[in-house]
Every structure is written in structure tokens, then in C-alpha cells.
Amino acid sequence: MINDNIKEILGMKQEDMAMLLQINRSQWAMYTTGKRDLPVAAKLKLAEILGFLQQKDNAVYKNFEHQKTKI
DSSP states (O other): OTTHHHHHHHOOOHHHHHHHHTSOHHHHHHHHTTSSOOOHHHHHHHHHHHHHHHHHHHHHHHHHHHHHTTO
16 A cells, blocks of 8 residues: 555554544545545645655754764
């Protein structure tokens, strides 16, 4: 499933993720199994969350990148 990575990255319960995206838990469950697509508004929120996490990870990596050469 393409969404296994999303579940792994976010590490949230279905109920919490559904509440965050303002959808039903069953909609999220069906999305994670590939049986249903998300509403556009939920997709945009999910993309925003994942984009924020990616920026955060990149920022953390850049902060420690200069130390990599010292090791």
C-alpha cells in the first residue's frame, strides 16, 4: 500500500488522523487500504502535514550536516 509509509511517518491512530483531516475514521481506513480516495480538502491538509514534516527533517539534517565532516 502506498499509504503504509504515511502511517509509519505520522505514527498516529486512525481516529486521530481522521480528526486532524476532518474526515470519518472509516474514510481514513479505506484510504490507507487503497479502497477509497480522500476528499480534496483532506488531501490538501495531508500534503501540508507531510510537507511540514519534510521541511522539519531537512532543517534538522542541515543543522547537523557540518558535524558530519568532523567525525
